[in-house]
Amino acid sequence: MCISLWIYLRGPVQIVACTTESIRIEVYNRTANAKPIARIYVSINSTCPLLDFYPEKLLSLKPNYKVQEKMKKITIAIDGFSSCGKSTMAKDLAKEIGYIYIDSGAMYRAVTLYCIEHNLFGPDGEIKTDELKQDIDKIHISFRLDPVTSLPRTCLNGNDVEERIRTLEVSSKVSPIATLGFVREALVRQQQELGKEKGIVMDGRDIGTTVFPDAELKIFVTASPAIRAQRRYDELRAKGQPASYEDILHNVEERDRIDQSREVSPLRKADDAILLDNSHMTITEQKEWLINQFKRAAQ
Numbered sequence: 116m117c118i119s120l121w122i123y124l125r126g127p128v129q130i131v132a133c134t135t136e137s138i139r140i141e142v143y144n145r146t147a148n149a150k151p152i153a154r155i156y157v158s159i160n161s162t163c164p165l166l167d168f169y170p171e172k173l174l175s176l177k178p179n180y181k182v183q184e185k186m187k188k189i190t191i192a193i194d195g196f197s198s199c200g201k202s203t204m205a206k207d208l209a210k211e212i213g214y215i216y217i218d219s220g221a222m223y224r225a226v227t228l229y230c231i232e233h234n235l236f237g238p239d240g241e242i243k244t245d246e247l248k249q250d251i252d253k254i255h256i257s258f259r260l261d262p263v264t265s266l267p268r269t270c271l272n273g274n275d276v277e278e279r280i281r282t283l284e285v286s287s288k289v290s291p292i293a294t295l296g297f298v299r300e301a302l303v304r305q306q307q308e309l310g311k312e313k314g315i316v317m318d319g320r321d322i323g324t325t326v327f328p329d330a331e332l333k334i335f336v337t338a339s340p341a342i343r344a345q346r347r348y349d350e351l352r353a354k355g356q357p358a359s360y361e362d363i364l365h366n367v368e369e370r371d372r373i374d375q376s377r378e379v380s381p382l383r384k385a386d387d388a389i390l391l392d393n394s395h396m397t398i399t400e401q402k403e404w405l406i407n408q409f410k411r412a413a414q
């Protein structure tokens with residue numbers, strides 16, 4: 116078993132719970148303060164050794180405590196099609212209300228990057244499933260908080276891979292990886308562990324249906340494939356990464372197809388999810404819309 120923790124500790128630390136399955140640590144201000152400024156959950160499970168931790172309160176530079184304090188702590192699931200703005204919305208909301216934000220897609224992307232780097236794709240793009248199964252114990256995913264942006268950065272076996280998991284190569288290989296039952300089982304367990312205490316916004320494909328079926332607020336986001344491809348194209352160009360609109364559109368459509376048709380936890384709207392088509396909404400408009408949904412659900 117291997118445990119690695121990276122966190123900027125800003126105060127006294129207290130281990131509040133320690134079982135054979137998990138350790139829960141709270142970090143306090145040096146000044147007397149009843150509330151922890153960070154909570155870290157580390158799950159230890161020999162069949163699922165992927166580790167995650169999240170310094171909760173450090174996520175928010177200025178969380179809107181006024182909104183949060185008088186409301187109940189809930190779970191927010193944001194699912195939907197590729198590149199429609201799920202993580203943008205989820206991050207914006209989490210910052211506003213001081214919740215944990217987890218990008219579950221980043222976890223599938225990190226497993227994909229591991230496969231690329233360890234030659235676990237065959238010449239025709241087929242996954243060497245048996246070898247990946249053997250290696251799954253060696254894949255450690257965690258989130259490290261960026262001290263400048265206060266947003267989580269994805270780490271794979273201790274290395275920051277936040278940029279490398281966003282390339283078109285990873286995007287084009289991630290959907291087949293996400294169809295594998297044993298990969299999904301390992302990641303879903305981790306995601307559920309992270310959300311045990313509520314106060315979390317998680318985005319992905321199966322959050323409202325499989326990971327948190329009891330979430331108090333479920334959103335299902337969509338936008339037209341052309342608009343989604345354009346958004347991803349603009350993003351890659353802005354980062355100075357080479358991009359072809361046609362390749363991205365093809366990738367978006369192909370991933371939609373695989374995500375919707377896979378056997379395990381296919382992408383679908385939960386019956387109790389609210390549908391949002393943000394094709395013609397600005398980022399600010401969708402943020403305001405989502406905050407209103409939160410206020411209603413957390414009352």
Ligand SMILES: Nc1ncnc2c1ncn2[C@@H]1O[C@H](COP(=O)(O)OP(=O)(O)O)[C@@H](O)[C@H]1O
Pocket residue numbers: 196197198199200201202203204318346347349350393396397398401
């Ligand atoms: N309403 C919007 N209008 C224009 N661009 C948007 C909107 N929402 C998100 N974006 C941009 O679209 C791109 C994809 O958004 P992202 O949040 O990464 O999508 P997802 O998490 O669904 O894959 C990002 O560059 C983001 O800034």
Ligand SMILES: Nc1ccn([C@H]2C[C@H](O)[C@@H](COP(=O)(O)OP(=O)(O)O)O2)c(=O)n1
Pocket residue numbers: 196197198199219220221223224289290293318319320321322370374
């Ligand atoms: N909960 C999740 C999250 C992502 N996935 C899969 C499906 C997606 O094609 C990949 C990558 O997800 P990601 O959210 O990063 O993809 P986009 O940002 O929408 O392009 O992972 C999944 O199967 N289940």
